[in-house]
Amino acid sequence: MGFGKVISSAITGIDGRRVVVEADYGDGLPSFDMVGFLSSEVREARERVRSALKNTGIEIPPGRLTVNLSPADLRKQGNAFDLPIAVSILVACGILPEAFTDGYTFVGELSLDGRLRGIEGMLSHAISAGEQGMRGCIVPAENAAEGAMAETVDIFGFETLRDVIDFLLGNMEKDPEPVPDPAARPVREEDLDFSEILGQESLKRAVEVASAGMHGLLLVGPPGAGKSMTAKRIPTILPPLTREEQLETSRIHSVAGILDRSRGMVTMRPFRSPHHTISVQALVGGGLYPRPGEMSLAHNGVLFLDELPEFTRMTLDSMRQPLEDKKILISRVHGTYVFPARVMLVCAMNPCKCGYYPDRNKCRCSEREVRTYLGRISRPFLDRIDISVELPRVSLSEISSERRGESSKEIRRRVLKAWEVQKERxxxxxxxxxxxxxxxxxxxxxxxxxxxxxxxKNVFDRLDLSARAYDRILKVARTIADLSGEERIKAVHLREAVSYRGTDRKISGFM
Ligand SMILES: [Zn+2]
Structure with a gap:
């Protein structure tokens, strides 16, 4: 008869939170109850833990077993509690001395044969354990490298429940070393590069300006003009993620279960391209127990909306506030969740429904149809776009020219310089x-x-600008001046900025 208590961790939003797992083992008819605001996956831990213990060769003498997970107001979800539940039972039954588990946070899923399986959100669990001053985290081997990236707590990774028990009892032939931070590993050479975009000099320039000031960008052009090809390469000209940004982005990806554990921390700026049929919840995040959406998965990187007019107005409107605030707040009865969403917005669209306007050899759309098509995008959403650029169909001479364009690395150097100027200012x-x-x-x-x-003044009168459009031209001109390393905005900068408003004037009422 006895009692066992071990520390574990739950994910709320993208943060780890301490959970205490207690097991009480008493006289009575054999039973196994679990309480503490548990989701159905956590309830099923009972079966997994029972089998895992049995298949590890551990006999739990028959008795009344109760497991409680606290705090009571925190909903426990996922499979990370299998391991701490098993360990708390071992302590309650006197198989493990409680002192041996002191200072460790336990997370991990158990398979029926007693192997440990990887879980989501490891980085957030490790950061939270570090903040609580724990001495180590005991985790599935699969998660060890990810946990070590937090650099705030020692991580010990194991393949099986048996190994965890042997480690705690000091029975291992050789104590495992904490796993080193994998961030030191070399980064894979990125295979996308701007030099692959042939010709299209004005497009490339517009993209560079947008990247230099993190301006919303709209690419308009017929199918095959290279809109997505260009968008996909934008992360390669953005300055590398800082260590802090790597952590932020990695933990969001980890919670969402898309972190590639073999590659360690996210080191490239993310590129997310949600389809226009995406639900609002999948885009901005949500659910009863909210999870990050595409906008947060793109945090510190590029959010690309291809075929912009196909997105419903409701979908676009749901992004307005997050684009403004750089984060998403979701309120639920049990608390408010904050998901970061600092993204560079890049949109692409055809100039008309068939895609070939104004090429009258191919396009049969009426002027009215063209306007209706463009008018589908809500104006407040367009207010988030500072630069719009038209892509011509690439001419054969450009495609066949031998000359390769500048590499991403060269462009990135200029973008980085402009970022530094702005940061300082x-x-x-x-x-x-x-x-x-x-x-x-x-x-x-x-x-x-x-x-x-x-x-x-001339431009303002001639183009009948709105005050908003006027301000946007000034912001973009500021970036162009920064790219040329100039303190003052000059006429040449303004003219270039005005040229990035050409396309969207066709979208009625935009300017
Ligand atoms: Zn058309």
Whole structure:
């Protein structure tokens, strides 16, 4: 007869939270009950733990067994509790001394034969264990490298329940070393590169400007013009993730179960391209016990919406606030969840339904149909887009030209420089990029000389600009000036910025 208590961890949102697993073993008719606000997977742990113990050769004498997971207000989900439940039972039955489990956080799924299986969210469990001052985490071998990336707590990975018991009892022939942080491993050479995009110089320039100021970008062009090909390569010209960003992005991917454990931390900026049929929940995150959506999976990287007019208005509108706030807040009765979502928005669309407007040899759409097609995108959503660029059909001469374009590495060097200029300038402003400038900040940081003022007045009158469009031109011009290393915005910068508003004027009322 006895009592056992071990520490485990649950995921809420993207954070790990301490869970205490207690087992009480008493006299009475043999039974096995589990309590503590458990999901059905956690309830099923009973069967897995029972079989795993038996197949590990451990005989639990018949008795009344009760397992409780606390805190009671926290919903316990997933399969990570199998291992701590098994260990707490071993302590309650006197097979393991409780002192031997002190200071460890246990997570892991058990298979019926007693093997340990990998779980989701390991990085968040490890970060949380580190914050609690635990001395180590005992985890499935499969998760060890991922847990070690947190660098805040020692990680011990095991293949089987038997190994965990031997380790705790000190029966191992040789104590396992904590797993080293795999971040030191060399990063795979990325196989996508900007040099593969032949010709299209003005497109590449627009993409560079957008990347330099993290401006929302819209690519308009016929099928086959290279819209997705270009979008996919944008992460290769963005500066590398900082260590902090790697951790943020990796833990989101880990919780969502898409972290490639063999590759360690996410080191490339993510590129996510949700299909236009995606549900709002899958896009921004949600559910009764919320999980991150595509916008959060793209955190610190690129969110690419191909065939923009096919997305429903409701879907696009659901992204507006997150794009503004760079995060998603989801409230539930049991708490508020925060999912980061700092993304570069890149959209692509055909110029009309058939895709070939204004090529009248191919396009049979009426002017009205073209306008209706473009008008499907809600205007408040378009307000998130600073740069739009039209892709012509690539000419044969461009495709057949031998000359390869600049490599991603060369472009990235310039983008990085522009990022650094902005970071320094906005040190005390709570923003990082030109695209985030507020109205008053624009007056402060986008000061124009007389020549430039005259130019803008001319453009303003001629194009019948809205105040919003006017501000967007100034923000983009600021980025162009930063790319050329110039303190003042000059007429040439403004002219280029104005040229990035050409396409969207066709979308009625946009400018
Ligand atoms: Zn058409």
């Amino acid at each position: 906005y040190r005390d402003d709570g923003i990082v990029f030109n695209s985030q400038l507020s109205g008053s900040q624009i007056r402060k940081y986008c000061v124009l000389g007389q020549e430039e003022k005259d130019l803008m």
